[in-house]
Amino acid sequence: MSGYRARIVDRIVQDALVTFGAVIIQGPRATGKTTTGLQVAASSIRLDSSPEIVALAETSPSTILTGETPRLIDEWQLAPTLWNAVRHEVDERAVPGQFILTGSATPPDDITRHSGAGRFRRVTLRPMTLAESGESTEAFTLADLFDGAKIAGVGGPTVEEYTELLVRGGWPALVAQPNRSAQDYLSSYLDDVARVDLPHADLRADPLRMRALIRALARNVSTEISATKLSKEAEIGASDTEVSAQTVRKYLDALTRVFVIEEQPAWATHLRSKVRLRTLPKWHFIDPSLAAAALGANRRMLLDDLNTLGLLFESMCIRDLRVHAQELAGSVYHYRDEVGLEIDAIVELNDGRWAAFEVKMGGTKNIELAAHNLTVLAAKVSEKRSGQLASLNILTAGTTSYTRPDGINVVALGHLGAA
Structure with missing residues (x-):
């Protein structure tokens, strides 16, 4: 074609x-x-x-x-x-x-x-990765990270460009026609969810309450949040009427059924210690651009709010990891335990091999913290799981990828390509 x-x-x-x-x-x-x-x-x-x-x-x-x-x-x-x-x-x-x-x-x-x-x-089929939309240099692949290859790459998007790509998303129509307004396109997309998409799927939802829940989800993207907490955040109009936790659960299921949101489940693994794992999922929109649209956030606003930008960038990393992991017959999880150690993404393949990813926009101090967390995780898992560890990685919004002397990979998202 x-x-x-x-x-x-x-x-x-x-x-x-x-x-x-x-x-x-x-x-x-x-x-x-x-x-x-x-x-x-x-x-x-x-x-x-x-x-x-x-x-x-x-x-x-x-x-x-x-x-x-x-x-x-x-x-x-x-x-x-x-x-x-x-x-x-x-x-x-x-x-x-x-x-x-x-x-x-x-x-x-x-x-x-x-x-x-x-x-x-x-x-x-999820929205396009940076590799599919032509914004990645494709210097190496997820398969390379599982094969233990040393990586190297330069160039690719800057932080400002990542932010623009995040707001636009991986929607083929917006990739093919960059002059179209992403905000108008995606706001209309979200409006249609309760009015058109759910009824076509034989599901019912009150449009006002659904939009309130979508805004609450957008404020909590890339985080663990319960239905009860979401119900308290999903306030409607001047009356501040809450959406009940039961309704939230029903609406979350409906949004999952029409592929608007996708949960990132917690990773279940054996640890050397008696530390208990947390099991709440993280929630992501199928594309971070939907979260940006729900918040009414453009590139300039996100660059002025680095905390929100960081959460949405993490969500963009999860989107791309999911697409690349499917190519390798893998799944994407997150890790958190009761002592506070949190790892943004664990990609596990069907053969048991796994790779861990921390997401940081950049900065030497942040990268060192991420490297520390990854090292702690590697020491916590059981001996068997340790033997199945393929690589430890830090995903960034930078323009340089390399393997550190300690073996941890610093990976610019815009360097990841198809296998």
Whole structure:
């Protein structure tokens, strides 16, 4: 397709079609799921093109599934009966690479209760990383950090440019058309969440309360915060009416289902000591630009508020780490224990290897503190987990990457590339 900007998930989707009967490309609206699927699809149909198509999918799913393969079915969750229809068709054909399903919402568990194990592979398409949008020098990869390679790199975005990229986000439309107003685009995106996205996913939320919760989440991005605390922060209008903790929990689940937010779970590991681990997740928007838009923050405002900028930069690092980790079949966690040691990100691969990341905007003192925390963590984990440690890393908003004499990598986010 002309003008297509390659995505990291492209290879994952292609590889999955060799093994699985169907691949599900899931993720937030406006990240390019359909466009990505069309790169490998031989035929396609969009369920959101008309109500009649949805009705046809419900009454005669075999008609929807008929076509050259791989066949792309866009917004498949609008006709939930397609899940079982695809499952049965995959079994009947007994050939991989039959269907690509794309959707902006995760259906309820009762829709997918019949297992897709061995038939479906889920791939999440998040907003673009700096490598995908062309802002990274791609000096090295996450795989290099897991292979123990010494790293080096210079150049890339400055702090001011990182801030601009953070406000714009990794949305393909804004990357392709930089003259568009990110604030207007993303404010409209957030307005549509409760009014359009959730109803389409068969979810209901009061728009006023949902927007209040989104603002509260934006103020607490990259932090551990409970539903109870969020309910106290999500005040509405002059009456200061709180959103109940029960409503907050329901709304958090709804926002997760439509891929507006994503939790960063706590890392569960064995320690040498009796110190207990904290288990609350951190919350991130699927892209930090949504948090900036919810706060009404532009580049200048963030540069004047370095604390908020630091939290949003951490969230941008988590976004990119998640995309790169998926390429390696890995997951992203965070670490915190009862004595106060906190590590911003732990990337763990399926084979048990892990790498730890502290996020700092920059500054010698901050980098030394991060290095100390990483060293303390490495000494705390069990002997087995210590043997699976691949690397200790400090992610920065700098323009220089290098491996320190103690073996800890200082990694400029704008140097990280695709494997």
